[in-house]
Amino acid sequence: MSETTTHIPEEKARIGAPSIPGFTEEGEDLSPINDNTSSPLGGSAAKAHSHGGGVGVPDSSRAGRLTSYNVDDFAKLTGREEDWRFTPLKRIKGLHTDELTGAAPKVELTGSDVVTLSEVPADDVLNGIAHTPDDRVSANGWKYATTSQVVTIPKNAEGEKATLRITGESLEAAAQHIIVVAEENSEATVVLDHVGSAVLAQNVEFDVRPNARLTVVSLQAWEDDSVHASSQQALVAAGASFKHVAVTFGGDLVRVNPSARFTGERAEVELYGLYFADAGQHLEHRLFVDHAVANCKSNVLYKGALQGKDAHTVWVGDVLIQKAAVGTDSYEANRNLVLTDGARADSVPNLEIETGLIDGAGHASTTGRFDDEHLFYLMARGIDEKTARRLVVRGFLNEIVQQIGDEALQERLTDTIESELAATDN
């Protein structure tokens, strides 16, 4: 940090007004790692990003987080790490320590004649095309996935809708690797439909090529005994758009980390999420949007409902606007609705801005309660208790459901929300 401290007085002198330490007229000067470099990840972060692992500056910038294909580059987890501090490691069933040799969930692709599914060996050139593990569980999953399932949306495909049903049939710790390639100018929706029982470290990569439009719905509808840690990384090329909707209802511990990195200009990323945690469930979403190039747009909105004792949700949203990313427009928000006592929602929006030459950047987080006063108000207008509760939760989550754009799936989610609510009535 010595560079930062040495040049602050100059900045102060230049703008001629009292300034906040660490800020220049171009924004917050978080770390010196990006100074004088044209690389999207400069300085020590670039070293950290190389596959051999590096020192990095994990606490000062999201860009500095260690990424590596080698699980041994990651220190053993203690639960005190920034990216693990909310996760109950006791319940993760060894995904961070064990050999993940259980049977991976079965995969089956339906819904499209154009979109294809194939299996490639772990040394195939596609592996790692958009993904580098950035935590120990993801790297462990990388190590033990012996093959990869590749979903390909061919060039110029239009309006394709495909569902990859991922069915867990064992509680032995397993690893899985899925690659989705959206070729140039293609347009498709792919649903990753996770059902059954599994203990799974999963890596999913999305290669969104120039001018492709890809919508992904990752639905976590696991049985109650499941543990799922999923790192889902996208590379978004010039002119492309990537929409990711994470929907998490089922499982004992589910941790989904979607991220998107821009590689070309005029690209757009939307990350949406919807979660509904019941008593005892831990549902965690950590996302990262990396604005590494100029003139791209991102929008993040996650909404969650919680009910029951020890229902716990975690949302951490990291948006990084790098020095090169002038003309960026970005916004991220998380909204939680706590329906009963005893539930806990953690929400941490992080925004790092390394250039002031942007169109917009904002973040918001709210956690509200549905309490007796809300109920009284609605009932005093003739609405019975069940309807009142439904009205509030349905209305709250509907904003995300509408983003899915698939009627059958929207209906299934609405039904799921209804049955989750029915559980509250008992």
Next chain:
Amino acid sequence: MSTLEIKDLHVSIDTEQGEKEILKGVTLTINTNETHAIMGPNGSGKSTLASTIAGHPRYNVTSGSITLDGEDVLEMSVDERAKAGLFLAMQYPVEVPGVTMTNFLRTAKTAIDGEAPKLRTWTKDVKEAMSKLKIDADFAQRNVNEGFSGGEKKRVEILQLELFKPKFAVLDETDSGLDVDALKIVSEGVNRAQDENNMGTLLITHYTRILRYIKPDFVHVFVDGKVAEQGGPELADRLEEEGYDRYTSVSA
């Protein structure tokens, strides 16, 4: 004609120091087409009466009765009271996340009437009522009371009053926090509802100024959980001049 009858009502709340009696025997009879003003100093139990009529769970009725045309209101759940024709315009309307005004108004109207309103006329009715109360049309798409100012919340309460057409309305300090213009708009709304639906009104207020716009037929003065004095509109004039000191010094 309908009658709302309150007889020897005793109400208490649970506090950290134990049960505390707030209403100590209130008796009132209100008919449709009548306006009763309930006035009194802070802490005299006015708002407790309003919330008890609506059925707020915080208030325990220890003895006495409330009946609507002979039906036992105290036996009814909160939503049943609304369906029976009682409406409480709240002093502090809560913000309800995730529910748009449009959705809320239609759901409530359907619940109260027992059938869905005809879409075409309903939309028109809502628009007209909003415009008369000078509520911006874009409020329809906003969540119930979310981010509304104090004055806007009160206007939205009166909007509901006009649309739901209750037999009896209890207005709990609807005038508090309103400027003169807003007070006039809100009062006109109450007067319209009375004219159009023969509504009976229980107007709870600390100040006399709203009585310039909504004319009471009867005035009841609440002191320490009981009606200390009642009379016609002239009693309000006297209160305006003398304040509540006369009652509080007697009881003290």
